[in-house]
Amino acid sequence: AQSVAQPEDQVNVAEGNPLTVKCTYSVSGNPYLFWYVQYPNRGLQFLLKYITGDNLVKGSYGFEAEFNKSQTSFHLKKPSALVSDSALYFCAVSYNFNKFYFGSGTKLNVKP
Amino acid sequence: DSGVTQTPKHLITATGQRVTLRCSPRSGDLSVYWYQQSLDQGLQFLIQYYNGEERAKGNILERFSAQQFPDLHSELNLSSLELGDSALYFCASSPRPNEQFFGPGTRLTVL
Numbered sequence: 001a002q003s004v005a006q007p008e009d010q011v012n013v014a015e016g017n018p019l020t021v022k023c024t025y026s027v028s029g030n031p032y033l034f035w036y037v038q039y040p041n042r043g044l045q046f047l048l049k050y051i052t053g054d055n056l057v058k059g060s061y062g063f064e065a066e067f068n069k070s071q072t073s074f075h076l077k078k079p080s081a082l083v084s085d086s087a088l089y090f091c092a093v094s095y096n097f098n099k100f101y102f103g104s105g106t107k108l109n110v111k112p
Numbered sequence: 113d114s115g116v117t118q119t120p121k122h123l124i125t126a127t128g129q130r131v132t133l134r135c136s137p138r139s140g141d142l143s144v145y146w147y148q149q150s151l152d153q154g155l156q157f158l159i160q161y162y163n164g165e166e167r168a169k170g171n172i173l174e175r176f177s178a179q180q181f182p183d184l185h186s187e188l189n190l191s192s193l194e195l196g197d198s199a200l201y202f203c204a205s206s207p208r209p210n211e212q213f214f215g216p217g218t219r220l221t222v223l
Contacts, residue, residue: 032210043114043202043214044155051210090155097209098168100145102155 004093006103013081014111021076021106023065023091033074034092035065038105044090050074061085081110115139116205116215124221130191133218137184137205143167144186145212146178150199161186193222 004025013019025031032051036044048059050067058064065076074091091103115138125131137144146158148171157170161180172178175193180186190197198221204212 036214041216043116043216044204045114045214046212049210094210098160099170100157100212102147102157104154 004091004101004103006089006091006106008106009104010107010109012109012111015083016080019078019081019085019108019110021089021091021108023074023076023103025072025074025091025093029095032094032097033065033067034094034100035059035063035074035076036090036092036102038088038090040087047076047089081108083110083112086110114213114215116203116213118201118203118215118218120218121216122219122221124223125193126223127193127195129193129222130189131193131220133188133190133201133203133220135186135188135203135205135215137186137203138207138213141205141207141213142184143206143209144180144184145204145206146172146186146188147202147204148199149202149217150196155202158188190220195222198222 034049035047038044047063048057050057055067063078088105090105092100094100117136119134142163145160149155158172159178160168164180175191178188200217200219202217204214206212
């Protein structure tokens with residue numbers, strides 16, 4: 001079975017501090033992994049993806065994620081959080097680019 | 113703006129009714145995906161079309177159907193609506209397999 005888990009419904013962090021939003025996956029074969037962000041009343045916006053190659057992936061708005069095959073994780077990180085980063089973050093996994101499986105989402109609250 | 117358009121933005125209807133949601137992909141994108149986002153089930157993949165042909169199916173109910181037309185726009189048809197069908201419905205278009213651009217969504221409310 002293919003699935004992706006975001007264990008935290010909500011993450012709270014102070015502005016300027018580093019942030020981590022966790023994602024683990026369970027996919028047979030080699031997964032393709034994605035992070036999306038959703039602002040209120042908007043569609044999802046692509047942040048970054050891991051397809052192959054370097055395990056550390058850099059994306060939009062200063063975000064990065066590290067693919068860890070042994071831990072089946074793809075955590076989203078940012079060295080210094082901004083208030084404007086507050087949004088809903090989704091991790092997604094695909095095996096063949098035909099079906100995409102999304103996590104339940106993590107609400108990120110960055111406080112000034 | 114992702115370049116993907118969805119109409120209508122909001123739809124309010126009654127149980128038992130049928131509605132059609134429309135998606136226009138970005139120019140040149142052959143692939144369209146449909147998703148349902150509800151509070152209790154998160155974002156769920158429904159179905160994918162590529163150049164008019166169904167490519168993959170996810171958790172799509174038998175009461176729901178979709179199609180992609182020769183001009184590449186897609187429609188999602190929801191029939192015999194139930195209260196639990198109330199959700200945000202997103203489509204995404206894709207120029208290549210590992211990239212999706214999401215539309216703004218259609219918010220469906222079933223009363």
